[in-house]
Amino acid sequence: EAERAFNQALEVDPGNPNTLVNLGFIYVDSDRPGLAVQSFTAALEVDLDNENALYGLALASRESGASGQSADLWRAFLERYPDSRWAPNARRFLEQTGVPPDL
Numbered sequence: 870e871a872e873r874a875f876n877q878a879l880e881v882d883p884g885n886p887n888t889l890v891n892l893g894f895i896y897v898d899s900d901r902p903g904l905a906v907q908s909f910t911a912a913l914e915v916d917l918d919n920e921n922a923l924y925g926l927a928l929a930s931r932e933s934g935a936s937g938q939s940a941d942l943w944r945a946f947l948e949r950y951p952d953s954r955w956a957p958n959a960r961r962f963l964e965q966t967g968v969p970p971d972l
Contacts, residue, residue, distance in 0.1 A: 871895055886916040893925045897932060905929035920946075924955045931962055940966040 875892040878885065893908035906929045912922035927942035943963040947956060 872899075884915045886912040886919050886922060889915070890919065890921045890925060893922070893929065897925065897929055900932075902929045902933035906933065920950050920953060920955070923949065924953070924959065927959065927962070931966075 872892065872895050875888050875895065878888045879892070882888065889908050889912035893905045893912065896902070896905035896908060906926060909922045909926035909929055912919055913926065916922065923942070923946050927939055927946050930939040930942055940963060943959045943966070946953075946959050947963070950956060953959075
């Protein structure tokens with residue numbers, strides 16, 4: 870139901886980064902990382918400084934099995950948002966890829 874509501878909202882305002890991010894997290898939660906990557910990428914195209922979109926993109930990449938890309942995204946996230954509430958998760962995920970966070 871939430872997915873349908875966010876898709877309807879995007880019909881009215883297709884470039885709303887918050888709607889795209891929320892939809893991306895719905896896709897992550899429903900095990901559709903490919904769609905999540907698309908949604909988070911679209912959000913970042915509209916709002917390059919969207920912390921939640923960058924975190925979501927890294928998470929979706931991790932869920933899709935793209936560990937190399939995921940590690941790069943976690944590093945980028947930590948460089949931009951070292952004090953984020955999501956930073957501990959990002960560091961943990963980065964360590965799980967075998968790359969020391971150094972941030």
